[in-house]
Amino acid sequence: MTAAATTETGARPPRAGRRSAPTWVGTVPFLAYTGVFLLLPTGIVIWNAFRRPTGGFTFSNISALNTSAVRTLFVGSLELCVISALIGAVLGAILAYAVASGRQDGVVRRLYLAGSGVLAQFGGVTLAFAFLATIGPTSGILFHASWFYDFPWGIALIYIYFQIPLMVLVFLPAIDGLKVQWREAAENLGGSTWHYWRYIGGPLLTPAFLGATLLLFANALSAYATIVAWEDQIAYVVPQQIGVALISEVGLVNFNQADALAFGMIVMVVIVMSGYFLLQRRAARWQR
């Protein structure tokens, strides 16, 4: 790379009389797209959370959330998300390590990665019915495990089914990033496996692990189709109540409540994702 290094940046000299567009113009298509289909809907939801049905600004939608029923919903969401995120993260990390420590091109790795890609999106009706087939009385397997309908542990197990693959997808690159040389160096200096994990591997992976856990938390928070398909006679979590507020046919439709609840969810997730971004900054230091 030395012969051509004389050019400063390799840029072509501009043609005489023609000014090229500023470089940020290249980001315009992306900005426009996400602006219309991501930022605008979010803005609409937040805007409507503070509007009265007849127009006019108000805080009453938000303050109307302060009932014991709604508080129970948020607590329920929190419980379910924390449980499924923590258990999914730990189990997923173990599985990711098992996959990562094999051959890079091996069949097992490919199978588990392909499987994770599919199962991470596998939710809703199909997942609920897969579990119905597994535990239903006529299936013969796990006969009459009616604790599956308990909240939150039963549905948490079902959430874990797609949380673990997501964890594998998200955390595997971090484990891959642990350079072999570091393990060798630890060995050379007389360290044992435990030493390696305690002083090198653990601290390096912790930010990525925590970040991935937060991602799992956000994922569980927004899951809607699965719990609706599984047990829909009671609204346990906030997304279900948003659904009720949108489609109730007994007169409880309340678009402003739906928007206010949605705003509450956005606040919850913003807090979680800020933590994720901070942790990603720390983790990225080692992935240069």
Next chain:
Amino acid sequence: MSKLVAAAKKEGTLNVIALPADWANYGTIIKDFAAKYGIKVNSIAPDDSSAQEVTQIQQKNGTSLAADVLDVGGSVATANTSLFAPYEVATWSSIPAGLKESTGLYVGDYGGYMSVGYNSAKFGTITSLSQLLGSKFKSAVALNGNPTEANAALNGVMMANLAEGGSPSSIADGVAFFHKLKTAGNYVPVQATPATIKAGTTPVVFNWDYLNTAAVVGQPASTWKIYIPDNATLGGFYFQAINKNAPHPAAARLWEEFLFSQASVGGQNLWLQGGARPSEQAAMTSNGSINKTAAAALPPVMGTPIFLTQAQATAAATYLAANWAKAVS
């Protein structure tokens, strides 16, 4: 009428919404209408709730995809009259006054009574709701949906309410009954569908009687029975309405004429065959146009039927919104 038929045929299409094929025989009704008039029927979103129907016509307003006609529960009908077009069918006078809005904005089309469907081979015969609290019914009893969301579920709780001695103005006893069910371990929060009944997850179901027939549920008639309590005969009707901005207005009106026709192959008798009670049943019984075999096959109703008024339904919904989740979770 012939002008209406000609105009409808010219439009050539009809958009209906939220009409599952096995709900009160709608599958056959749609097929027969399409065959009779040569009009293509688009059945949109069969699983939608009444509120979703209203949302759909608002969202798709101005496009050719908006639903032309709606079949909605009472609360939704009264709350959205500004979206409907008034229309009085030919058989207007045969419809009881309590079941129609005076200018024809919405009209009661069919109804049924809240019932308990159950597997009699497993549970014997049910003669009172309090039996459901027994240990035989562990993890067996389910509603058809969320009472704060679905009409059928709300009425299920109300039926329990009446059976426990409560009054239609307050659903508290019904919620307490389900709380007792939950404490006894007999309540299953899974929404009952034919698939869950087949899997054995929800062998006892609270639902409208026309949805609890063995044919609809997919169980053999020898083992699947329906029970309607004498002391809690809770009836409910659904209502037809025409979208004010229907993309196919003539077809919409022709559809209503078909549904309310008293002919032996008309809508009213077809609903009867589906196990539902058509709104013109009284008039048709007196003038003999009713399908007698189908009428005889309806589950017997012993007690005095009760129908919730709008105010009672709203009060029930409000109480449920605050107390349902707490009671059964």
Next chain:
Amino acid sequence: MAAVNEIPALGVPAEPQAPQGVRGLRASQRRRLNAFRYVAFTIFGLFFLLPLFAMIRFSLEGSKPGTWSVAAWKQIASYQGPPPLLPAIEITLELAVITSLVMLVLVVPTMIWVKLRVQWFSRVLEFLCLLPLTIPAIVLVVGLAPIYNRIERYNVSALMLFWAYVILALPYAYRALTAGLTAMDATTLSEAARSLGARWFTVMFRVIAPNMWQAILNALMLTVALVLGEFTIAYPLTYVNLQVELFSISRNTVNAGVLFSASAATLLVAFALLLILSYVGRRLRRGRP
């Protein structure tokens, strides 16, 4: 990196070490690791396969318990609904293709351009790409409703869902593409190409992008899997795609066997697709000198 037999600074010979194999482990450690891997794969494999087997078994059951029949699988093609199942499958597959293409065309050039020329924007890009994971789909769809109302004046087809699906796929695609982009030294490559006289277009599409083939395929795989499983946006907007159709079937059909067979078929097809793509990626990579 060769095993070190001497610690240079101290001039002291290191203790003789057993030869180190994969990932710098000794043989005994390797054996322990392998045992752990086998146990882990077995347990996790069972956990994931059990519900899938139960689903497939349910789909093969005949009308009487104890009999078997493939009727449910044949019904995938013949299920009439309403609405019929095959068109829903078609629409979903078409959506998968369109969404993947749009996503690639939108995101890959932007990412490369940002990496090479607009570095300060990369934070914003990352934020925007991860935002869809933050905003729950059920919330997003509430805000998308009026936008789709406008879209429907021009085109009522369910294929219009792709506008929203690209957004949903952004986080997964972004992660996959970033992994590929950072694995190569894009700046050096582009400088080299530019100094040889290449224009920016050539740099982006004939130098950088081909080096990211694996990552691009990864992103495609994840997008397709996402579209096949998507429900929460389509359902409230009253579009019919595969998952909405399955939901409808689950509520309304007496014999729900087709529900299980269609779900199992979707999973198997998606899995096969992802597996094939991962092998294609390897071949393309191997092709480079």
